[in-house]
Amino acid sequence: MHVWLFDLAADALSLDRLRGVLSADERARAERFVFPHLRVSFAIAHGVLRILLSKYLEVAPERIGFSFNAQGKPSISNEDCRLRFNLSHSGSLGACAMALDCDLGVDVEQIRPMTDMFDIARRFFSPAEGADLEAVRLDQREIAFFNCWTRKEAYIKAIGGGLSIPLDSFQVSLLPDEPARLLSNREGDPDSWNIHAFDAGAGYRGAVAYNGARRELIVRRIDANEATKNWEVSEKLRDVSR
Ligand SMILES: CC(C)(COP(=O)(O)OP(=O)(O)OC[C@H]1O[C@@H](n2cnc3c(N)ncnc32)[C@H](O)[C@@H]1OP(=O)(O)O)[C@@H](O)C(=O)NCCC(=O)NCCS
Incomplete structure (x- = not known):
């Protein structure tokens, strides 16, 4: 069970990159926020989520498709995908939980x-x-x-x-x-x-x-600016698996 924590803050270049991976729907949702800081937070949270998922799935972040249940819970739209995730944000903190084959929620x-x-x-x-x-x-x-x-x-x-x-x-x-x-x-x-x-x-x-069965929980922090660069999940998890 992996939980990634990140500050909802990014420099201008990274913010552009994060906005660049959002779907048209996500961009439209971001624009609907009245306060500019909430537009930015939304773009960072959803951009980092897409980038994290892309590292696990080895596909481009902008190509990931989501489906939603009747209450709005998002999941990867490919039904064969075993990766489950959930997103939460509060104040200036974002969190994404990732695991295989279980129903999960993070707050x-x-x-x-x-x-x-x-x-x-x-x-x-x-x-x-x-x-x-x-x-x-x-x-x-x-x-x-x-x-x-x-x-x-x-x-x-x-x-x-x-x-x-x-x-x-x-x-x-x-x-x-x-x-x-x-x-x-x-x-x-x-x-x-x-x-x-x-x-x-x-x-x-x-x-x-x-x-399901109890799992080891690994919590990692990631910088939203760093998230937009080249890296692999295994690198970021290396120090906890030693
Ligand atoms: C929408 C809800 C699922 C979570 O809301 P929240 O705590 O305000 O928001 P979080 O930041 O933790 O989670 C939001 C994310 O969860 C995901 N999500 C949306 N609907 C979801 C659902 N039905 N189930 C799981 N995840 C869901 C989305 O990714 C959403 O991100 P987005 O809004 O940027 O698209 C819902 O439980 C809610 O409104 N809760 C508030 C209830 C309350 O008043 N609690 C009192 C204290 S116990």
């Missing part, structure tokens, strides 16, 4: 002061998660909240159901000293899902969820 969130934390928990978390959150020491509550949020998002993104899945219909672990886990779900098969929390850098929380 990164910028940690920000949440004055309405308990209102959100009451609306979106399960009662047990809400109770866990209230039991957490005050100085760890923000971390516990974003643990819960990212794990829940990663799980619904792995299923691909988006907001059609009631967020209070399943429970994740959130206590800062407990491992990331799906504790219960509607289907009654929480053990067939894995969740890893990962270090997404200062001020961010991250989680990836997927089904």
Whole structure:
């Protein structure tokens, strides 16, 4: 299970290159953002995603075709393709998760002061998660909240159901000293899902969820400018496989 993290920042030349690999639809979506910085973030996130996929698939980034399920989850349009991926972006951070043969979802969130934390928990978390959150020491509550949020998002993104899945219909672990886990779900098969929390850098929380056997998680950082240059996935992963 590979997770690539990148800042949503690029120099002018790299930004041009990243825009150059987008499809006409993606360019049109980027243009619809009112704020210029969101246009740039979108182009970088989707450009880096295409470049990463191109390294795994060994095809030109602009030639990759996507299909979308009814809730908008993208996948590679070639049905024989075993590579699965998911994208997340928050604040100035992007994340792409890649793996073979599993349903996967990734979520990164910028940690920000949440004055309405308990209102959100009451609306979106399960009662047990809400109770866990209230039991957490005050100085760890923000971390516990974003643990819960990212794990829940990663799980619904792995299923691909988006907001059609009631967020209070399943429970994740959130206590800062407990491992990331799906504790219960509607289907009654929480053990067939894995969740890893990962270090997404200062001020961010991250989680990836997927089904099947538990895998080793490798998290790498890549510079969006570097991504546009010539490199191979094996090079970037070499130092972790030694
Ligand atoms: C769309 C959704 C799948 C993720 O939204 P998000 O957390 O705002 O956004 P992220 O950056 O993590 O992910 C967005 C990317 O996921 C992918 N995606 C879109 N629909 C998806 C789906 N149904 N399943 C999985 N991935 C999806 C796309 O690549 C999308 O990128 P794009 O918008 O640039 O095209 C959906 O779960 C959502 O709107 N969630 C918000 C729910 C909420 O209010 N949660 C409260 C706390 S638990």
